[in-house]
Amino acid sequence: MTAAPPYLRYEEIRRSALADLDAYEKLTRDQAARLRLGRLRDHVAYALSASPYYSERWSAHRGTVIDHLDDIRKLPFTTKRDLREAYPFGLVAVDRREIVRYGESTGTTGSPTSSVITYEDWIRGNVAVERSVGHVFGPGDLVFVAIPYELAFASYDLDRALEQAGAGVVAVGTLSRVCPFERMVEMMWRVGPTGLVCTPSRALRLYDMLADSGRDPAEVGLRTFLYVGETCSPAKLAKIADLWGVRLSNAYGSTETNSLGLVCAAGSLHLTEDRHLFEVLDPETAEPVPDGTAGELVLTTLVSRAMPLLRYRTGDYVTVSGEPCVCGSPNRVLAHHGRVGEQLVHGGRRINKLALEEVVLSTEGTGLYWAAGITDDGLVVKVETENGDPGGLCAAVTRRVEDAFGLRPAVSPIDRAQVRRAMDRMLKPGSLGLDDLAAVS
Template sequence: MAILDHTPAAPTTTVPAPAPDRARERHSALRETAQAELHAFEALGRTRVRSWQLDRLREQVAYARRESPFYRRRFAAGGLPDGTDGDELLRRLPFTTKDDLRDGYPFGLIAAPLTSLVRYGESTGTTGSPTSSAITYQDWVRGNVSTELSVGQRFGPGDTVFVAIPYELSFAAYDLDRALETVGATVVGVGILSAVCPIERTARMIATLRPAGIVCSPTRALRLFDLLTEMGHDPAELGVRTVLYVGETCSPAKLAKISRMWQAELISAYGTTETNSLALSCGHGRAHLTEDRHLFEILDPATGTPLADGTTGELVLSTLVAQAMPLLRYRTGDLVSVDPEPCPCGSVRRTVRHHGRASDRLVVDGRPIDRLDLEESVLSVPGTGLYYAAGVRDGLLHIRVECPDRPARQVCAEIADGIRARFRTDATVTEVDRATVGRAMDRMLKPGNLTLEDLEAAR
């Protein structure tokens, strides 16, 4: 298929065009091909998607076996028969894990010549040794086209959009940056945790430039709101229509509060360092899986057995058209649920909700508690603010929460009662002031992962 074709295109003239012209022609050709393939996929109809994906999976497995040293060794050891096909092929593929990526750092899983790579990235390493990722120009353009289609539902010429997520090491900021530029928006690439543009400067620029949108994490949107308010501005009057949130999960209670504060719509994009985008929002604000580029499974994290749509489980993916770094049955470690009902937008791609990482679950009395469920239970109590942190110490759940609108003693007691009823465990709940939270978040790359230790360090 086109994405895996190493054959150079036939020249259209005997006189080579200048290098910039050749580059533009190549980009245009790849872009047109990617757009045509995406439109063809959307025209399949849901009943034909599975067979289409399994055909591409067979091609991707053959490509990985041939070009990837990692998978060549793995298949030789596992003895996958050449004739294995369809769902049986998927079932018999061994899992690829984060440890495999760490062990293969930096180029152990690359299947394309290093000279063909146009982007290289790494994870932050905040939860262990870093993992690496790379893409070819074809991979990159194909992802760009999907992102352009998504952001074009919200932004266009005349819109200014701040991109306040890390530009360092990852692909997401550059992907969104390029997509916004392509649809005609004015991009302000402020990043985060920058000495050149600290968050206070970002807030001042938002007040001055009055953007139509902000790309950031939900917690960063809260922090920007606080800073703007402290500066004497009403963020709801600055013209922000859309907050495109990435980088962390968010409960419905927290999303509703952010939306009311900013008077803006919140939409999500979801991806990983290893894969770039995995789900992008449509005009109805629902995140659609990139099923034209990946085959997704939802599995029980403990047993690896498939789960039905609507059930929360671990997202496992197989790339279908990756050139630089094919991944087969890659265990993302992320908990998601897939909506069993089709989206009103009419896309053939299913919609997904990200619930966080399996490793982020808190274990109390031997029972796991999803952080997103806990956040919903805490922040849905009247009188709570926007911030909280939780952890387990000496076997007991501890929660610190902001209580700006009602007496803290009452709010904390109601939170403890709700947790006891919902999770069948006791919790110690105390108040935290917003200034302490702000100091902690301003030092964090991922402020949505606020912990008790972060709060203590910021006192």
């Protein structure tokens, strides 16, 4: 008898995925590593034979012996450039009839890249997201999902996971003509969501718009903010949590892979190591860094049938900790520090933008917004002031930045209205820079 197509086997696939996830979470670290090794062997062989890109470009690597997880280093890297060259279907390893979702990157940093997924992989990944969001959302919650739905996986993934967790979903999206920020603010006031999913910068913008309209944002009744799509310093997150009076949660992923980091019941962001093999490498030497040291995240898919990726350099700057989490998961904990390419470089010094944000926004008296960049005059920082002494605050920020990075910046107040105009026209407002401010001056 012919098996039913996957889309008619939803409950079967979901039950199997939940059972597999429960079994995996009970494994020790060593047992989980052995499971990954078996999956790695099978998946490398699969990618090198079934993916048009790998079978043609990496034919010399067929037969690569994988006896240890570190043997993945016998293979070269896959880069963003490779993905662009393979666009749209060069990396697809299945018949098009098996594709259930197709997505693309925003293209804000170059030509777009594509991604596809099969139905079973989509449901299995979604079950893991459901388990994660179920720690902070459930029946009685009404959640505004304010991230792009166009060409995206993440919004639909979270949308479906929230439903399965019992929450109600309001798919407001972002930068939409149907639901611009003004309408979203009005809806928040009238509908009263208990949850919000968006970038941290969007959450600040929505707060401002409510306050500017003469309304008290606290009266919306928001309880939980799940932030995605933007890295954020602890100082900025603390300001957001304090403003809204909410608890925070987050998720981490990419266009090419969907979810890569999910929060546990204890609030830690765990790598999805049951579905991916992760390496953390020095961005310049491509050598592994010690546990707990920041580096570039490199991933290899372990179960992706539609679009396997081998040693994909994500460009994300992260720290991975092997310290056990109180939740008992065998998966390591991730801290995301932004993009490798977003570091500010001046005079031979490299400054991580997120680390700079932490120093700036943790200075007493700073407001919600800031921007920085390198000009002919060196490091320039603009910051919002909350007190009546902008000169004194700018001097304090100057001292703290110089103490932290050994570089004396030029610090001046920022115009909040200018920031708002810049943010409202950006797909990714967290990457606000001096050029963005100049474009709306």
